[in-house]
Amino acid sequence: MVNEHEPLMSGKPPTLPVPTKIWRPSDLSEAWELKRRYGSEACYITGGTLIQLQREQGTPLAEHLISLDKINVLEGFDQLEDEGQFKLRIGALTTLSDCHRNVFIEEYWPILAEAIRHVASPAVRNRATIGGNVCYQVGDVIPALMVLEAEAVSFDGTTYLRNDIATYIQSVNGKDHPILTSITLPEPPVSAQVLSFFKKVGRREAFIPSIVTVACYTCINESGEVEYIRLAAGGGTASPKRLYESERFLQKKVLVEEDLGRLYDLVLQEYVPASDPFTTAEYRKTVAANVIVSEFEKLIQ
């Protein structure tokens, strides 16, 4: 016998659930304070697209939503010079649409622009923020940010932390996760030849959750040797990960036909996706391996 819900016999008249309260702090310390005060009853919100989706799917809103949208420092782009290197700082509150329209991103980090093009729809991108996509932990821009060696800057109540994307994403699981304030993109290394790509495979052509996302940034020197490589894959409910083994295998290599099979096997081993009712992990692996190998094959001709 199962009771879906205990009948309430206390005699106390029922009431509606407490309505959610919205806080719109104007600086980070305040936001942090609010979160500390309300603990697990509070949640940050930026574009709110994910939160709204989850609400409709049956996750009730937190009692306190701490909106970061009035914190000016979280907005927009800054061009930075750091030891002669050009960097772009993207405020965590910047919408994906604004990122997509940014001329620097288009020119210097085109695979990020490509990744963004594949997130949701234009209307969703007009509200969804890049910070929200990273904090989503499975967002499609994450693999691109990983291979571009982007840095996540976050605020833990007292200091600003600088981490790689993977480390920051890990921290989001924690109870008091630091507020993501910005993403910094370093100018990507250049060399004789660059192989970079972002691929998303879903069950439909567009506007679709990913089955597999892969991103890669590779530099090849004059002698055809891989001298720099960053490779990452995600998809489904699995958080995107760098494929270190595969990277190591390719590093310093002048690729020949025979290496492709080995690379294929390595990706199959290293990339650990999950199954869902529609797609098996096996399929995800094969697709990731196929897509990656087909791109590296281009280096051989």
Add this chain to the structure above:
Amino acid sequence: MQQMKASEKRNRKRPDGPDKVTGRLNYLTDLHFPHMLYGKIKRSAYPHARILSIHTEEAEQLPGVRAVVTFKDVPGLNAFGIVTPDQPVLCEDTVRYVGDAVAAVAADTKEMAEHACSLIAIEYEPLPVVDDPAEALGAATPKLHPDGNLLHKAHFYKGDVDDAFHKCTEIVEETYQVPRQMHTYMETEGGVIVPEPDDTLTVYVGTQHGYKDRFQLSRILNMPEEKIRIVSSPMGGSFGGKDELNIQPYGALLALASGRPVKIHQTRQESVISGLKRHPMRITMKTGVAADGKIIAHKVDILADTGAYSTLGPAILEFAVEHSTGPYVIPNVKTEGVSVFTNNGVAGEFRGFGGNQVTFALEGQMDRLAYRLDVDPLEFRRHNLRETDEIGPIGQRIASTDGAYQVLQSIKEHRQLKIKEENEMPDKWKVRGIGTAITMHGGGLGYGRLDPAGGRLCLKESGKIEAAFGFEEAGQGILGVIETIVTEELGCSVSDLSVVIGDTSLVPSSGSTTASRGTSMVWHALQKMKEPFCKLLIEKGEALTGVEGHRLQTGKGGLVVTAHDGEEIPIITYEELAQQSTEEEMTTSTNFDFPTTPDPIDSGHFLYTFGAVLAQVEVDLLTGKVKVIDLDQAIAAGPVVNYLGYKGQIEGGGVMSLGYTLLEDALMSEGEYMTQNLDAYLIPGIGDVPFTMKVEAIETLPEDDPYGPRGVGEIGSVAVAPAIAKAIQEAVGYWVRRLPVSSEEVLAEVSKRRINPWTKAMQ
């Protein structure tokens, strides 16, 4: 396939268009009434369980809650179902699927109603879930209904298949599986139910058959039919899914209990869980060919999963049985169909009505046989195709038709052109293939089923000619069709006309807006009403003006006489005619039945339409994904009434079936939906469809055909899946037997063939 037809000029802009493109049109879910409450339905927590108790006290005490109803509050029959009422309105002791309703609440706001639902405490005892239709009839399987889990059996036997198989030189046997497609009308079920001061009830809820809803509601509410008015139009799509009752009984019960208007508009999630789906089927076909290339034996077994309640399950099964030989002449046939009850949602009516499922299997057989025989697949079809006056598929006489040959010939020519097209492949990991398929599809409900139709013409006091039909506008364009046919037949202009549909207080019963029958019925009604109606007007005109009746005719603006140069000379306007006549309004109405076969063969159809599809696909060898790049159709369905509407039906039906083939499945596991919304239940987006689709309308009918235009609501959706499946086989050699096509299986096949050298074959 491209020259412009006369009918393409018959291209009226739809009368409901301006209000639709501007957002002014009020759908029934947009309505708002003073003191209106919001209703919510509490549905089962389990796919199969016994209800031990229901406690609503707490919900009732929540501030803002105005009514809570359970089975105790159903005054009449606590059940519904178009044919057999076996679905409880509000469950008393057993729930049989996750959409079963146990209680309903009306409150001041949606949130209150929703929260009140969560306060209703129901004790269940979960029962074993019957989720595999193949096991539904097993001795050990729990019985979902008193008579067990067998809903219906249907068969067709002809000749001796067993003997004939011995004479075959080639036999193909295959089992095909098709999914639980969701209608996914963009407007989910809903509307407002209003208790009127005179103790009547007005039900503003979209449906495909207002009179049927009225009958069912009267039975549930124990209220005379005359006291219920159904306003059932317009609808934001239906495709068969809103033919059965959905939220009407709950809205009505709550409105009566609270004495206030109650609005229910289901969320998408509620719609997925409670709504009808297309029948999933498992179809095994064994088909054999003799040395002369003629098919001589065809054995078919159909297992259909109707889910928890019968609705139109039996009729759909019979339709599938009838259509399992398609347009081919086969001397020995043994078709057996079974539909069973399970706890897998409820399957019911859906555009194509069982034809799409069985056509996928049949055309799959045709392609496999042609492949084995190494002959052109269309030639093979031609070789086995029916002739003009051939008897119908289950031995009944049918209206004479060349449609099968016409569409086959058209698609063959089109294929030749397509093959010649230069195709530059975008990259080396993409390959293309072309597939074709044809089909034959019955219109109307079939022999032995009540299939009445009717209409009314009336000259109103205002001088407007009112054309009233009991059809509903669900997007298919029936308003435009009525406008076109009436103005053409009467010679009047659009501004002389007022069209009334979808309101039981204003229109005669025209039967259901289903089975591609609307267009056909309007045309037939006009054939019957034109003469008497014009006669009424002309006699009156003669009396009033003195102009001889034989010179008068109905024209633009009023009665006219035609001069020698063909010009219409106005004699008296409709307005003058109406106002100067002292008697009551001039009215003509008609009641008749959809034309059926003269042979008493149950469910046999009489009027058929034909379709042929060409699909070209691009298969990605790295992912196994299939993209349709061409989806062109040739259709033979008689004269085109409205070209824009016709093309729209074919393109829309085609894309809906593209979804069926590649994307759509309301996947269930242990009686629970794995897809709850449009993020996991995928319908095609704009990126998934060919940017241009060709529609060739073949309008010629055999000489002296008295039946006029046939409907095209379904035909564009029927033969798409097999064409795409064949295209995939052409591209990569993989024979699809299960829909939606699994990219994973395609990729496994590609890997097995080692098209990309580094891959390993997947297990």
Add this chain to the structure above:
Amino acid sequence: MDKSDAVNVQTENVPVIDLNLTINENPVKVQVEPTARLVDILRDELQLTGTKISCGIGRCGACSVMIDGQLVNACLTMAYQADQTSITTIEGVSRDQEMDPIQKAFLEEGGFQCGYCTPGMVMAVKVLLEEVPVPTEEDIKMALSGNLCRCTGYGGIIRAVQRMAAENSEVR
């Protein structure tokens, strides 16, 4: 927390906020819960029912409106996020009974059937053509990727947009 403008004067027992909006160029003030969805405010509070609802999760585009000139899903937007913005709904696209050329194109090319997706579709096309008057096939596919239509198979919608593109390229 006095520095933070924790939404207006919201106190424990008053769960509503005053929402100030400009809708179709008219100033509008409503009292709603700060987390109410914009789509419900439009449809239920203001009876601007031209904006539709179908999925409620941003997956269909039926609820598309413009906020400060940008296309957004009204079902994903909460009341507080819309405060002080200027919103254009389908009702604001055709003024004084005069249809927008986009709406005429939909009408004449069969860009709708049941019409339920149409208001959202028209909004998305409007935004597209404002940004790219002569869109390519790719532009069209991208711009309308968030708007689902179950009836038309997109054929008529594509023809309507292409016709606008052709007209716009003549004008230039």
